[in-house]
Amino acid sequence: MASTLISRASRRFLKYSFPSSGLSIQYPSPSVFNPLISTEPSISINRNFYPSLGPFGQYHHQDSEFESFKTVRSLSNFQFVQHISTSPSSLKEGSEGNKNQSGNVGKANISWIDLYLPKQVQPYAQLARLDKPIGTWLLLWPCMWSITLAATPGQLPDFKMLALFGCGALLLRGAGCTINDLLDRDIDTKVERTKSRPVASGLLTPFQGLCFLGFQLTLGLGILLQLNNYSRVLGASSLLLVFSYPLMKRFTFWPQAYLGLTFNWGALLGWAAIRGSLDPTIVLPLYASGVFWTLVYDTIYAHQDKEDDLKVGVKSTALRFGDFTKEWITGFGIACLGGLALSGYNAEIGWPYYAFLAAASGQLGWQIWIVDLSSRADCNSKFNSNKWFGAIIFGGILAGKLVS
Structure with a gap:
């Protein structure tokens, strides 16, 4: 009878997760698609209870699961019962694991950088945020x-110029992230979301970061030299904004507005690269609309860090607006759409542009209306959705120019 009871107890340990026993079996969420995560249950073993099992930790690969499973099954029924305890550390580890899986707090998930790049290169790729392309899209x-607005009516935009600006956006965004991490390394260590960044965590020294910044700016200069002289001067002048932006959160509650001035400089530069000059009636409303758009998405983004920002003592529009954030960003959204409409009107763009603009207003209104500003995961999700807003506007400009 005792043997039967012990056998049943061991099977229950295999079926359910008991943090206190040192053994847990976790089932990945079917709602999250990741080809690297098996749909089979993953087994984790607390090495404080079973030091002889080796560094199993938590593995998601099927082979590792199978080996862990075999090892667990090889333990006698008596060992399972013998190691029942009330271990708070195991419960804490399980809670942190859930936070990581939900995308809220904790270490970043495995990305293509970890899988495909050499170990020596990985910290630099992470420093440039190559695994997070949303910043490049927004730039x-x-x-x-x-x-596209500067293109000849009825013709497609210059694809070579689009490609050059694509490479330039990737490099400049990476350079901006490097500057930000170098200047904010003392702050990043105190913020949960940023403390694992390469410079803050010590993977890279400040000197290595500076060397990498020089490499990025050198490549960016090579792209800038492909443009006309007017664009070279205009593009170089944006570096003042790029270098000073990370400091703004220390002095003003409006660093998001300063980021808007920085991130939307391409609204001026793109036109200048095609036309060799600026048309204020078209590019200034376009530039202003981009600044208001940035105030929307980066205020939402800043709500992820508002508790940490209060502790550290830095400022943001999320802290400035507080409970009135949605009212403020609604006003910014209206101003953004108004600037886009005015720019298109002055450019005498065709009617499809306004149909796309209506769709873009729906997308912007959707994210403002339903965003949960108390949820870090939802704020990050709505922030990332802005790449689609930019794509809709681009599609509208393209369609409008082709029929105008």
Whole structure:
């Protein structure tokens, strides 16, 4: 009878997760698609209870699961019962694992950088945020809007210029992230979301970061030299904004507005690269609309860090607006759409542009209306959705120019 009871107890340990026993079996969420995560249950073993099992930790690969499973099954029923305890550390580890899986707090998930790049290169790729392309898209869209607006009516935009600006956006965004991490390394160590960044965590020294910044700016200069002289001067002048932006959160509650001035410089530069000059009636409303758009998405983004920002002592529009954030960003959204409409009207763009603009207003209104500003995961999701807003506007400008 005792043997039967012990056998049943061991099977229950295999079926359910008991943090206190040192053994847990976790089932990945079917709602999250990741080809690297098996749909089979993953087994984790607390090495404080089973030091002889080796560094199993938590593996998602099927082979590792199978080996862990075999090892667990090889333990006698008596061992399972013998190691029942009330271990708070195991419960804490399980809670942190859930936070990581939900995308809220914790270490970043495995990305293509970890899988395909050499170990020596990985910290630099992470420093440039190559695994998070949303920043590059948000920097690139105003450039593509401007280049397409400057195209000859009835013709496609200059694809070579689009490609150059695409490479430039990737490099400049990476350089901006490097500057930000170098200047904010003392702050990043105190913020949960940023403390694992390469410079803050010590993977890279500040000197290595500076050397990498020089490499990025050198490549960016090579792209800038492909443009006309007017664009070279205009493009070089944006570096003042790029270098000073990370400091703004220390002095003003409006760093998001300063980021808007920086990130939307391409609205001016794209037109200048095609026309060799600026048309204020077209590019200034376009530039202003980009600044208001940035105030929308980066205020939403800043709500992820508002508790940490209060502790550290830095400022943001999320802290400035507080409970009135949605009212403020609604006003910014209206101003953004108004600037886009005025720019298109002055450019005498065709009617399809306004149909796309209506769709873009729906997308912008959707994210403002339903965003949960108390949820870090939802704020990040709505922030990332802005790449689609930029794509809709680009599609509208393209369609409008082709029929005008």
